[in-house]
Amino acid sequence: MSRIIAFAGSTRVGSYNKMLLRAAVENARRAGGEVTHVDLRDYPMPLYDGDLEESEGQPPHATELYEMMKEHQGLLLACPEYNSSITGVLKNTIDWVSRPRDGDPPMAAFAGKTAALMSASPGALGGLRGLVHVRAILGNIGVTVIANQIAVPRVMDVFDDTGTLVDARTAEKVAGLAKELVETTNKLHG
Structure with a gap:
């Protein structure tokens, strides 16, 4: 069985993307x-800085x-959209985690992994524009991002008060994407 690591590109406690x-x-x-x-709230890091590194x-x-x-062989990511792009905390996490480490091949934490992307937003596009950037970044560092993705518009209407x-x-789409990630990751890494 393949292992999947899941996180949202937000540190906000009440994040819709964390709910998703x-x-x-x-x-x-x-x-x-x-x-x-x-x-990611449990993993605070300074902004990436080569001099600091x-x-x-x-x-x-x-x-x-x-x-x-x-x-882990798979990534399950919920990606908020900030100004039509990736969030700072998600980009900073990718930047630090993608840095080379002695004894490991380049991009060891990303290369060869499979990823599924989701986003949620109060707006009409559901964070779709930001997913384009996340997809490009991950593809450039060796991650196979499955074609299917979810962008949930007007997200406040799909969750109740308990989250x-x-x-x-939406539940059917989420279940389908999760199943596709598990099956694809198992096929590629099983």
Whole structure:
């Protein structure tokens, strides 16, 4: 069984993307995936800076995530859209975790992995524009991003007050994407 690491590109406690991710994680587990759910809020890192890296090395949280990600074959990402692009926290995480480490091949935490992308937004496009950028970044560092993706518009209408996904159509899409990620990851890495 392939292992999948899941996180949202947000640190906000009430993030809609974190809610979407929780629903996807449950579905990936139901589909037979072994999923590690990570909250980037628990892994704060300074902004990537080559001088800082040279003088102090990798931040401990970047090293922790790097080691975790090396042990997983799949990525399940919920990606908020900020100004039509990727969030700073997600980009910074990718930047630090993608840095070379002695003894490991380049991009060891990303190369050869399979990823599924989702986004949610109060707006009409559901964060779709930001997913284009995330897809390009991941593709450039050796991740196979599955073609299917989910962008949930008017997200406040698909979750109840407890953060439970209540919209049947969205729930069906999330279940399908999670299952596709598990099956694709198993085929490629099983």
